[in-house]
Amino acid sequence: MCRTIAERNLAGELAAARPGAVDAYLAELPGARAAVLARLWRGLTHEPLPWVADQATGGDGVTLRLADGRRLRGPACDPWATGTSVPALELDGTRYDHPAELLTALAVTNGTGFAAELDHSVASLALSRTAPPPSRPPAAPWEWEQLSRDGHPYHPNCRSRPGFSAAEQLAYAPEHRPVVSLRLAPVADAARVHGGWPAExxxxGAVLVPVHPWQAAHVLADRTLLPGPDGHPLLALRTLDLGDDRHVKTTVSARLTSAVRDISPYSIENAIATSEFVAGIAERLGGRLHVTRTLAAAGDGTPELAAMLRESPHVHADPGAGERVVPVAALPELFASYERRLDRVTAFARLAVGVCLDLLDLGLSLEAHGQNLLAVVDADGWARRLVYRDLADIRVSPARLAHHGLPAPPLAGRLLNDDPAALRRQTLGGLVTGSLAPLAGDGPTLATVLAAATADLPAGPAKRALREAPLPAKALTLMRLAPDPPVRWTTLPNPLAPEPARPDLP
Structure with a gap:
């Protein structure tokens, strides 16, 4: 039964929108609580939270000693495991089986807002799990994007969608496989247009900017909007496949997972130049990497009204040869259908590690997580090439480019960074935590994958970082509890060089 505000609110909305789904939603709540609690427990045990004084392992569990003297106990936690559940944690003898209730009891700085997000993550995850699995293997390109019902494999806010009602999640979220009707906002004198904005x-004299229907209802309700094209929502809910080899990225001014999904004026201004630069660098890799080009970008100069038209990743596959383009987040489902699953995982890892490190050497750091990175897979399930999309979070090193005789792109601001440690962290953190570890599914398998993927690499800092050093990762829990600065990094145990067990606490 429902126990929290978000659970009750979503149940009431679901009863009005789709009453036949209420029983399924209620049945999914306990599993959703345990899944989000597992993600939170990973953050509590492996991130540098200032109010955790020490921890110890003993038997099959972990005990955290908090700065105020309380003790929090739970099961052993593999930071690389996915699909795990934690039924409950014990705080000073009191059992907590809901992550929001646990965080409220912890009473830590900035915990109130995060507890509300966890509450919504549980409720939305339970709703997502009511979506029936596909009755057949994916056929249309966008269907690969709609396989995941659980969202981010490590983030406690894996399905946090505050501001989205049950009806809106059913209508717009990819796991429910809807068709979304966009709106169009006419922008005349204030229009900022870059690239070849299409005639349609x-x-x-007005530019018609695609608007997500959620944005139309909640942010732009006072504007006159026109009917727009239909699209299929992708892994990034606010990006849609238009069915004509184009994707459109829209603004949704809501916090999904960790970030508000606006499109900044900076991104609109620099989208074309960034796209052309990255595509040019990718051409130096001998066909191992394709980049989805930004075709056009437009808005009114505010983050609330902007859109980008991008090339579909699927134009880089040869359907006649049985190729398909699959987001890395969906590769576990694809590889599971083959007997030699681990062989396919390690083959993909060799390809991805090689591409990302070659780009890093040239001066380009990708954030190659399971949503941005895709694989061109042949008819037998082997990854042959990579596709990268959404360039908003890349980093470019003018110094490294100059070392290779390459001109710096016509960019300024946050995309430029010459710090070797920051560039390596960005590359390895995105690749390992965002792609390889979820594909491996646990620490021992990740060790096998990393060993195979790095065996033939030349000696150097990147190889040492992947085989010997702690691995960089986003501090997903700390980010929500200490949001200034908004992105914080941590390190996680490298399964090829495991940390020694901690002693029992006194």
Whole structure:
């Protein structure tokens, strides 16, 4: 039964929107609580939270000693495991089986807002799990994007969608496989347009900017909007496949997982130049990497009204040869259908590690997580090439480019960074935590994958970082509890060089 505000609110909304799904939603709540609690427990045990004084392992569990003297106990926690559940944690003898209730009891700085997000993550995850699995293997390109019902494999806010009602999640979330009807906002004098904005998205002197229907209802309700094209929502809920080899990225001014999904004026201004630069660098890799080019970008100069048109990743596959383009987040489902699953995982890892490190050497750091990175897979399930999309979080090193005789791109601001440690962290953190570890599924398998993927690498800092040093990762829990600065990094145990067990606490 429902126990929290978000659970009750979503149940009431679901009763009005789709009453036949309420029983399934209620049945999924205990599993959703345990899944989000597992993600939170991973953060509590492996991130540098200032109010955790010490920890110890003993038997099959972990005990955290908090700065105020309380003790929090739970099961052993593999930081690389996915699909795990933690039924309950014990705080000073009191059992907590809901992550929001536990965080409220911890009473830590900035915990109130995070507890509300965890509450919504549980409720939305339970709703996502009511979506029936596909009755057949994916056929249309966008269907690969809609396989995941659980969202981010490590983030406690894996399904946090505050501001989205049950009806809106059913209508717009990819796991429910809807068709979404976009709106169009006419922008005349204030229009900022870059690239070849298509004729069908113009009306006389006005530019017609695609608007997500959630944004239309909640942020732009006072504007006159026109009917727009239909699209299929992708892993990034606010990005849709238009069915004509184009994707459109829209603004959704809501906090999904960790970030508000606006499109900044900086991104609109620099999208084309960034796209052309990265595509040019990718061409130096001998066909191992394709980049989805930004075709056009437009807005009114505010983060609340902007859109980008991008090339579909699927144009880089040869359907006649049985190729398909699959997001890395969906590769576990694909590889599970083959007997030699681990062989396919390690083959993908060799390809991805080689591409990302070659780019890093040239001066380009990708954030190659399971949503941005895709694989061109042949008819037998082997990854042959990579596709990268969404360039908003890359980093470019002018110094490294100059070392290779390459000109710096016509960019400024946050995308530029010459710090070797920051560039390596960005590359390895995205690749390992975002792609390889979820694909491996646990620490021992990740060790096997990393060993195979790095065996032939030349000696150097990157190889040492992947085989010997703690691995960089986003501090997903700390980010929500200490949001200034908004992104914080930590390190996690490298399964090829495991940390020694901690002694029991006194």
């Amino acid at each position: 998205l113009r009306d006389g």
